[in-house]
Structures are given as structure tokens and as C-alpha cells.
Amino acid sequence: MTNNAWLNSPRERSNISENRRFSYKELKLITANFREEIGRGGFGVVFLGYLANESPVAVKIRSKTSSQGDKEFQSEAQHLSRVHHRNLVSLIGYCKDKKHLALVYEYMHGGDLEDRLRGEASVATPLSWHRRLKIALDSAQGLEYLHKSCQPPLIHRDVKTKNILLSANLEARISDFGLMKVFANEFVTHITTQPAGTLGYLDPEYYNTSQLSEKSDVYSFGVVLLELITGQPPAISTSDTESIHIAHWVRQKLSEGNIESIPDSKVGGEYDVHSLWKVTELALQCKEKPSRERPTMTDVVAELKECLELEASRGIGSYSSVTSSTNNLSERSADLHNDAQASDIPAKRT
Incomplete structure (x- = not known):
């Protein structure tokens, strides 16, 4: 699968349609220009954000420099869009804005x-x-x-x-x-x-x-x-x-x-x-x-x-x-x- 291809198939478009689509500009706004980092991994960095209703969210930004990050990101985007259980973290939305890929999911106040x-x-x-x-x-x-x-x-x-x-x-x-x-x-x-x-x-x-x-x-x-x-x-x-x-x-x-x-x-x-x-x-x-x-x-x-x-x-x-x-x-x-x-x-x- 090539970069940005994870939303190109009809099946994946159907899965992801239940979730909100964010622009990169919106992500900058809800994270206060990516001010507070709360996690980091092979995919890239996770930032704390707040939606318009003040609900906290975790914003996972795909790294442009990590080769493994892109693959992991695509996999997580596909799977989170189709699994729903009270003991699995919930996907709220996604961003596919030119070269920017991101996932927005529920913020867990208790940490890891x-x-x-x-x-x-x-x-x-x-x-x-x-x-x-x-x-x-x-x-x-x-x-x-x-x-x-x-x-x-x-x-x-x-x-x-x-x-x-x-x-x-x-x-x-x-x-x-x-x-x-x-x-x-x-x-x-x-x-x-x-x-x-x-x-x-x-x-x-x-x-x-x-x-x-x-x-x-x-x-x-x-x-x-x-x-x-x-x-x-x-x-x-x-x-x-x-x-x-x-x-x-x-x-x-x-x-x-x-x-x-x-x-x-x-x-x-x-x-x-x-x-x-x-x-x-x-x-x-x-x-x-x-x-x-x-x-x-x-x-x-x-x-x-x-x-x-x-x-x-x-x-x-x-x-x-x-x-x-x-x-x-x-x-x-x-x-x-x-x-x-x-x-x-x-x-x-x-």
C-alpha cells in the first residue's frame, strides 16, 4: 500500500465515514499549534487537543521521517475504524490533508x-x-x-x-x-x-x-x-x-x-x-x-x-x-x- 492509500478503497472509505474528517488547520487549532506532547512512538508524536465542546482528545500525527510510522499509521487507521468495544480505545476522527495524516482518538485521563x-x-x-x-x-x-x-x-x-x-x-x-x-x-x-x-x-x-x-x-x-x-x-x-x-x-x-x-x-x-x-x-x-x-x-x-x-x-x-x-x-x-x-x-x- 502506497502513502495515503489507506482511504482510497471503497471498503476503507465506508469504514472511516462514521468518523469525523479533520483538516490539518483544524488539528493545529484544537492542539494550540501542537503545544502539548503526550506521547511518542515509531509512528510519530501524540498531542493533547480539545474539541469545540471542550472534550479532550489525543491527536496522533504521522511522522514524515519514520518509515515504519507510515505503515503502522495506516494499519491503525483501518482497524480502529472497524472495531468497537468498551475495552478498546475509540477513534473519533482522522486527517488526510495533502501530505498530512493524523488520527484523533479519545483522551484517556488515567494515562498508561x-x-x-x-x-x-x-x-x-x-x-x-x-x-x-x-x-x-x-x-x-x-x-x-x-x-x-x-x-x-x-x-x-x-x-x-x-x-x-x-x-x-x-x-x-x-x-x-x-x-x-x-x-x-x-x-x-x-x-x-x-x-x-x-x-x-x-x-x-x-x-x-x-x-x-x-x-x-x-x-x-x-x-x-x-x-x-x-x-x-x-x-x-x-x-x-x-x-x-x-x-x-x-x-x-x-x-x-x-x-x-x-x-x-x-x-x-x-x-x-x-x-x-x-x-x-x-x-x-x-x-x-x-x-x-x-x-x-x-x-x-x-x-x-x-x-x-x-x-x-x-x-x-x-x-x-x-x-x-x-x-x-x-x-x-x-x-x-x-x-x-x-x-x-x-x-x-x-
């Missing part, structure tokens, strides 16, 4: 999940365990929609905490559809495509075989779950020169039966231990190899709903049940495959 876990926002307003479970469920439901409800199915390919945005009420929505791939039809189990993704989240099986399936997103989501549990990044530094993958770190703690050292200290010990172990095991199952042994996102959604129910009934458990849960999960984690090469996979965005 990565910052809420480890940035300045994590200190000011730390996330409770219940809220982390709700964010996990919201995100899982967004991915389940892409995998199961879209026809043909869609694979995100870049699931990570940076691409999970939060509303003012901390409701989670999946964003950044620039790497998304479409399956030919719902009966295809995988497609062959050049691996792409982000360091620490990229499925080793997909990287090694170039065979992409919905289970590649499941693997990445498993890493997100581990981040929600621990507050740690995908690569945890063990010294000035060495680091291990978050999954290895968690397994080490499990083998020691050291439950207290696994959850993020910002949670403050306020959690149901059974829901904690259940989510931890689910996260490690998402990262199992081969991919056929991983759960589907539908399975993940069901498990997370059960975890929320356990958290809601917190206070019923006893010390003996905690010890039993610890021993059972330690045995289970010892059976899981070693993900040593996961942290060695280079980041690729194509």
Missing part, C-alpha cells in the same frame, strides 16, 4: 498502565489489588473481542502495559493497533509473518517460527499479568550488568514458597491470597510453550472473573489454606517450561 505501576502516578495513587484485577479483566476482554468477535479475527501483536490506557475511573482499554494482523478467515489457526513486538513481551515460539496465532497475544498478556502482580518490569535487574525475565523471578520466589515477596509492595498486603496465587498460575500458564498448551483469552477472562470473586470474599481464608495454596502452586510452577530465552529475544517493530 506502565506509568501507573512504576511511574510517578504509582507513588501518588497506587493501584489496589482489586483494581489491578479489574484492569486485567478489562484488558483481557478487549483482547477476547479482537480474537473471537471480530470477523475476520485480529491479533494485536504488541500487548504490553504501555499500550493499556486507563480512563479517569481507571477502566482499561487496549490501544496502539499499528502492528495488528488480520486472519484470512476465522478457521485459520495461524499465519506466517515477520516477527514483530516489544522486548520482554514477544512470544519465543512466534519469534522462532514466524507463525503468528492468537496465542502470541496470550503470551504477551501473561507478562502483563506478572507486571500487575509484582509491579516489576519484564526484565528485572539482578546486577549492574545482568537481568532476568520477570517469569524467572516469579518462579524462583514460588520455588522458595515465599509468597510475601511476590506481590507489589504498593498493594500493602491487602489482597486475597487465593486470588493472588490463581492469577500467578494463570500468568505462567499464558507463557507456557508450546502455544497449544496456553489458555485462550476466553479462558483467561473466565479465570479473572473467578479471581475477582475470590477477592470480593477476602477474609475467609486461613493460614493452613494459604500454606496449602503455596505448596500446590510451587509444585505446579516447577512443571512449567523454562522461558530463559524469552528475555533474549530482540525487540522488533516492523
Whole structure:
């Protein structure tokens, strides 16, 4: 597809017609001449803007200098115009004005999940365990929609905490559809495509075989779950020169039966231990190899709903049940495959 060709087909014109078309002059006006930058990526820069009714929006401008930005931009424009779910970021409009291409989408007041876990926002307003479970469920439901409800199915390919945005009420929505791939039809189990993704989240099986399936997103989501549990990044530094993958770190703690050292200290010990172990095991199952042994996102959604129910009934458990849960999960984690090469996979965005 050549530059600016993403609106030239009848199908794409039909999809995008539901959204408002902005001129570049209008974008300069609503962003106060692109005054406040709120994000940056391979596609270019995102600016804060305000519509005439004072509603805040995020304006994503395609970079003129980034070769990958144009491809990602076109992909995101096409996909956002046809997917609609409460846990996916919503497209408001677009700009195709001579050489200027831009997307205008809803502004998420809560920022991104990565910052809420480890940035300045994590200190000011730390996330409770219940809220982390709700964010996990919201995100899982967004991915389940892409995998199961879209026809043909869609694979995100870049699931990570940076691409999970939060509303003012901390409701989670999946964003950044620039790497998304479409399956030919719902009966295809995988497609062959050049691996792409982000360091620490990229499925080793997909990287090694170039065979992409919905289970590649499941693997990445498993890493997100581990981040929600621990507050740690995908690569945890063990010294000035060495680091291990978050999954290895968690397994080490499990083998020691050291439950207290696994959850993020910002949670403050306020959690149901059974829901904690259940989510931890689910996260490690998402990262199992081969991919056929991983759960589907539908399975993940069901498990997370059960975890929320356990958290809601917190206070019923006893010390003996905690010890039993610890021993059972330690045995289970010892059976899981070693993900040593996961942290060695280079980041690729194509």
C-alpha cells in the first residue's frame, strides 16, 4: 500500500465515514499549534487537543521521517475504524490533508498502565489489588473481542502495559493497533509473518517460527499479568550488568514458597491470597510453550472473573489454606517450561 492509500478503497472509505474528517488547520487549532506532547512512538508524536465542546482528545500525527510510522499509521487507521468495544480505545476522527495524516482518538485521563505501576502516578495513587484485577479483566476482554468477535479475527501483536490506557475511573482499554494482523478467515489457526513486538513481551515460539496465532497475544498478556502482580518490569535487574525475565523471578520466589515477596509492595498486603496465587498460575500458564498448551483469552477472562470473586470474599481464608495454596502452586510452577530465552529475544517493530 502506497502513502495515503489507506482511504482510497471503497471498503476503507465506508469504514472511516462514521468518523469525523479533520483538516490539518483544524488539528493545529484544537492542539494550540501542537503545544502539548503526550506521547511518542515509531509512528510519530501524540498531542493533547480539545474539541469545540471542550472534550479532550489525543491527536496522533504521522511522522514524515519514520518509515515504519507510515505503515503502522495506516494499519491503525483501518482497524480502529472497524472495531468497537468498551475495552478498546475509540477513534473519533482522522486527517488526510495533502501530505498530512493524523488520527484523533479519545483522551484517556488515567494515562498508561506502565506509568501507573512504576511511574510517578504509582507513588501518588497506587493501584489496589482489586483494581489491578479489574484492569486485567478489562484488558483481557478487549483482547477476547479482537480474537473471537471480530470477523475476520485480529491479533494485536504488541500487548504490553504501555499500550493499556486507563480512563479517569481507571477502566482499561487496549490501544496502539499499528502492528495488528488480520486472519484470512476465522478457521485459520495461524499465519506466517515477520516477527514483530516489544522486548520482554514477544512470544519465543512466534519469534522462532514466524507463525503468528492468537496465542502470541496470550503470551504477551501473561507478562502483563506478572507486571500487575509484582509491579516489576519484564526484565528485572539482578546486577549492574545482568537481568532476568520477570517469569524467572516469579518462579524462583514460588520455588522458595515465599509468597510475601511476590506481590507489589504498593498493594500493602491487602489482597486475597487465593486470588493472588490463581492469577500467578494463570500468568505462567499464558507463557507456557508450546502455544497449544496456553489458555485462550476466553479462558483467561473466565479465570479473572473467578479471581475477582475470590477477592470480593477476602477474609475467609486461613493460614493452613494459604500454606496449602503455596505448596500446590510451587509444585505446579516447577512443571512449567523454562522461558530463559524469552528475555533474549530482540525487540522488533516492523
